[in-house]
Amino acid sequence: GSITLGLLGTVVTMASDASLLVVMAIGLVVVDPTVALSSFIFFALIGFILQRLLSGKAQRLGMEQSELSITSNEKIVEVLSSYRESLVRNRRAYYAKEIGELRYKLAHAQAEIAFMPNVSKYVLETSVVLGALLLSAAQFLLQDAGHAVGTLAIFLAAGTRIAPAILRVQQGMLAIRSSAGASKVTLDLAESLQHIEVPKLAKEDSLETEHRGFNATITLSDATFTYPGKAEPAVRDVSLEITNGAFVAFVGPSGAGKTTIVDILLGILPPAKGSVTISGLPPMEAITTWPGAVAYVPQDVAIASGTFRENIALGFPPAFATDESIWETLRVAHLDDFVRELEKGIDTEVGERGARVSGGQRQRLGIARALFTKPKLLVLDEATSALDAETEANVAAAIQSLRGSTTVVMIAHRLATVRSADLVVYLDQGRALAMGTFEEVRAQVPDFDHQANLLGL
Numbered sequence: 001g002s003i004t005l006g007l008l009g010t011v012v013t014m015a016s017d018a019s020l021l022v023v024m025a026i027g028l029v030v031v032d033p034t035v036a037l038s039s040f041i042f043f044a045l046i047g048f049i050l051q052r053l054l055s056g057k058a059q060r061l062g063m064e065q066s067e068l069s070i071t072s073n074e075k076i077v078e079v080l081s082s083y084r085e086s087l088v089r090n091r092r093a094y095y096a097k098e099i100g101e102l103r104y105k106l107a108h109a110q111a112e113i114a115f116m117p118n119v120s121k122y123v124l125e126t127s128v129v130l131g132a133l134l135l136s137a138a139q140f141l142l143q144d145a146g147h148a149v150g151t152l153a154i155f156l157a158a159g160t161r162i163a164p165a166i167l168r169v170q171q172g173m174l175a176i177r178s179s180a181g182a183s184k185v186t187l188d189l190a191e192s193l194q195h196i197e198v199p200k201l202a203k204e205d206s207l208e209t210e211h212r213g214f215n216a217t218i219t220l221s222d223a224t225f226t227y228p229g230k231a232e233p234a235v236r237d238v239s240l241e242i243t244n245g246a247f248v249a250f251v252g253p254s255g256a257g258k259t260t261i262v263d264i265l266l267g268i269l270p271p272a273k274g275s276v277t278i279s280g281l282p283p284m285e286a287i288t289t290w291p292g293a294v295a296y297v298p299q300d301v302a303i304a305s306g307t308f309r310e311n312i313a314l315g316f317p318p319a320f321a322t323d324e325s326i327w328e329t330l331r332v333a334h335l336d337d338f339v340r341e342l343e344k345g346i347d348t349e350v351g352e353r354g355a356r357v358s359g360g361q362r363q364r365l366g367i368a369r370a371l372f373t374k375p376k377l378l379v380l381d382e383a384t385s386a387l388d389a390e391t392e393a394n395v396a397a398a399i400q401s402l403r404g405s406t407t408v409v410m411i412a413h414r415l416a417t418v419r420s421a422d423l424v425v426y427l428d429q430g431r432a433l434a435m436g437t438f439e440e441v442r443a444q445v446p447d448f449d450h451q452a453n454l455l456g457l
Helices: 004-031 033-081 083-088 092-142 145-182 184-192 258-265 283-289 308-312 323-332 336-340 359-371 389-400 438-444 446-454
Strands: 218-225 235-242 247-251 273-278 294-297 377-381 407-411 423-428 431-436
Touching (some): 033 092, 218 258, 247 258, 258 273, 258 407, 283 294, 308 323, 438 446
Parallel strands (some): 247 407
16 A cells, blocks of 8 residues: 555656646746746745655654554464463563554554644645735835735735645655655565565466376485574585485474474575475475475464365365365374264364364364375474374374375474384484484484483384
């Protein structure tokens, strides 16, 4: 809105008013060149002074409005997403005060922006009156009454026509400065994203489950990535090859770079140095070429307001979410027994943001969603951390059954789930310290061996 209405719409209006000023200027110059020129200089000077005084404040208020709006919305999302913690810790009053103060500051900035055009209006109207009085006094002192009345009539005619047009132009310039400030965050973001290549979108919706020609082999060569504002890389010079159908596990302490390396593998984060390919192509190109061949399960699964069917087929038209395909994914994710007990089965509402499902059910729903397209590459980021031991063992067994036909890449802190992995990669401070089987990595990394011993492995 700040860009389209505040900037582009105002420019069109200003062009119209500028044209009107030119037409009036020609007419007044024909009648009385001296008075017309004096009037234009007088009102233009008033408009220039107002612009100099108000434009900086307009831009500052626009930026302040944008920042306060973003901050207050973030705070509202924060309190809604952590409502239970806020309730238990008795922090509702704090959040109410914080949000109230932010909204008050936002309303104050909006009120100032709304009032600023009135400043120009009152100043220009006062200038017309004062100018008329001064001109009248001068003309009656220096000229005869008839000439003075004629000159004053021309000035008032010019003032009543010129002043409103100049006022609209000046207000338009203020609106542009204010809108430019409000849209600065958006424009800066757009500029920072210019170097990102937008993937080609499919011309029509389709559900691919065979993925012909896709080879779930991942090659990572000297990958390095540093987050903006950080001195040290989160991932440093990591190279590995994951063969088709393998089960690979990334392990290591918190902050070791496990999630970052997965984001690089998926093409979410482009490496600053090195390269990564899936099926011989850059990740995003592979995902575009074989939609559905790659699936991802995050640790915190996003649940949409809708039914179990809609959540599993998230992003696909309802026609593709057949009963058979939905129940199959629920069976593999060990969520079918729970859903069968519900009155409407797979067409039962999960509640707003998944309010009617537990943390473990949320993760199993995420696994079912990932399996909907029958992927050849399945990436799991702590996707079983909220499951009880029995359910985790059952889900792990189901994932194990995919070995050979599906490449599985997993991040896990529970070492029991990765004990049978074909390749275990131990990360620490962004570096791959060891690679091999579970026992091979255990022999190379004392800390890993110590953790395994504590778990009785």
